[in-house]
Amino acid sequence: MRDAKARQRKKCGAVSRRAFLRQSVRFSTGAAALATTSALSEGRASAGTSGRIDPGYFASQFYDDAEIAGLRDVVESGSPFRFWGPRAPQKVKTFEDEFAKYIGAQYALAVTSGTAALDCAVAGLGIGPGDEVIVPAYTWWSDYTCVVHAGALPVFADIDRSLCLDPADFERRITPRTRAVIAVHLLGGPCDMDAILRIARERKIAVIEDAAQAVGGTYRGKKLGSLGDVGIYSFQLNKMISSGEGGALVTHDPVIYERAVRFHNMGSFSRVFADRTGQSRVEMFAGENFRMNEFTGAVLLAQLAKLDRIKADLRRVFLAVLDGVKDLPNIRFRNQPDPEGDLGYALYLEMDGRAGRDRCIAGLRERGVPASTLSGSVLLPTEPSVVNKQTRHPNWPSFASSEGRAIRYGRETCRQTLDIFDRFVQIRMGPKYSDEDVARIIQAIREVFPQA
Numbered sequence: 001m002r003d004a005k006a007r008q009r010k011k012c013g014a015v016s017r018r019a020f021l022r023q024s025v026r027f028s029t030g031a032a033a034l035a036t037t038s039a040l041s042e043g044r045a046s047a048g049t050s051g052r053i054d055p056g057y058f059a060s061q062f063y064d065d066a067e068i069a070g071l072r073d074v075v076e077s078g079s080p081f082r083f084w085g086p087r088a089p090q091k092v093k094t095f096e097d098e099f100a101k102y103i104g105a106q107y108a109l110a111v112t113s114g115t116a117a118l119d120c121a122v123a124g125l126g127i128g129p130g131d132e133v134i135v136p137a138y139t140w141w142s143d144y145t146c147v148v149h150a151g152a153l154p155v156f157a158d159i160d161r162s163l164c165l166d167p168a169d170f171e172r173r174i175t176p177r178t179r180a181v182i183a184v185h186l187l188g189g190p191c192d193m194d195a196i197l198r199i200a201r202e203r204k205i206a207v208i209e210d211a212a213q214a215v216g217g218t219y220r221g222k223k224l225g226s227l228g229d230v231g232i233y234s235f236q237l238n239k240m241i242s243s244g245e246g247g248a249l250v251t252h253d254p255v256i257y258e259r260a261v262r263f264h265n266m267g268s269f270s271r272v273f274a275d276r277t278g279q280s281r282v283e284m285f286a287g288e289n290f291r292m293n294e295f296t297g298a299v300l301l302a303q304l305a306k307l308d309r310i311k312a313d314l315r316r317v318f319l320a321v322l323d324g325v326k327d328l329p330n331i332r333f334r335n336q337p338d339p340e341g342d343l344g345y346a347l348y349l350e351m352d353g354r355a356g357r358d359r360c361i362a363g364l365r366e367r368g369v370p371a372s373t374l375s376g377s378v379l380l381p382t383e384p385s386v387v388n389k390q391t392r393h394p395n396w397p398s399f400a401s402s403e404g405r406a407i408r409y410g411r412e413t414c415r416q417t418l419d420i421f422d423r424f425v426q427i428r429m430g431p432k433y434s435d436e437d438v439a440r441i442i443q444a445i446r447e448v449f450p451q452a
């Protein structure tokens, strides 16, 4: 019996005491850095030696006196509105300047959410009725709604083993009406931007980068969002930095910027923006109110200063787990178009199918590891409201054209995406995982994966 157990342990590659210690020593630099966090953010995540390991919400685990000081400034100034007040408001403007510098973009615009940023990006590109926009079949609702709200037609393309847009399927879905593609850097990992940009440039299609789930990620050394025509970010609670809600748009193009600014502020182009672009180039048109307030700007300024630390802590955990399991026979991970630029939001194991995926998830969860199917997005073409092309008015332009009437959504239109969704196991990483957490995750994967 004992021999059988030993054989089983060997087969599963259970972590030896020596390997465990090696792992712990390597990881202890990270643990020391984590130990220096303020009292405010202590004890919000991870589980120690037993219980369920919990990645928590990254951004708010790093809240400390800096966010409080920023909020106090706004209260004391009595100026929570970004454009005027008793004392000259500076938070949102300064955040825009610093965010543009951080991303390496010419211009940044702060808005109320990632969804609002996408609406501004689509308005910035002048997309409307009669246009088609290619959207990944697995992503968040906002990539679909921004197209529909503009009266344009969403055309889905499959994802591939990068869990992001499949460039080959993107190319297949292009028609003479395609105006833009939304390259979503999903789950902390960059898209294959070389291929996407090459196809888009050849076919004269605009590239919107959605880096809502990958704020601070990179591709070949450049920050995500700075490679295409316009990039967007979200600062909602589940994101890398957070003010609860919030978003931003970046671009190098003054016309896209002015259109996006006008859309976000009732059609007007205030002095602060004109100072950045030097002059106005666009006529006024009907816009929305997606302005960020100074409280949000204050929190985001404090958070932006911590983004590199959050990234470094998260990647250190991710790389330690990867290192502890990459020798397992037949192990396959998510394809990473640029491994250096991936934030390490989670480790993704590729199984042979749904049954193996579910066995693996169950085994990991039994051991307290935060494992699940892919999360945080929606298989959009399978959603009833999408299949039935439901809009807020029956004559909505998106689906009133002959192409809009003819297009079909549903499971048969995204088979590759469904197959990939069924094969991947997600194991969440957390920037505040302890060395014990890391060792437990490694041990659990080594026990469960070979048998799943």
Ligand SMILES: Cc1ncc(COP(=O)(O)O)c(C=O)c1O
Pocket (backbone or CB within 6 Å): 113, 114, 115, 116, 139, 140, 142, 143, 184, 210, 212, 213, 233, 234, 235, 236, 245, 246, 247, 376
């Ligand atoms: C890929 C993606 N795009 C856009 C958004 C929208 O961001 P927000 O929730 O800030 O509106 C999200 C939000 O989760 C997202 O995951």
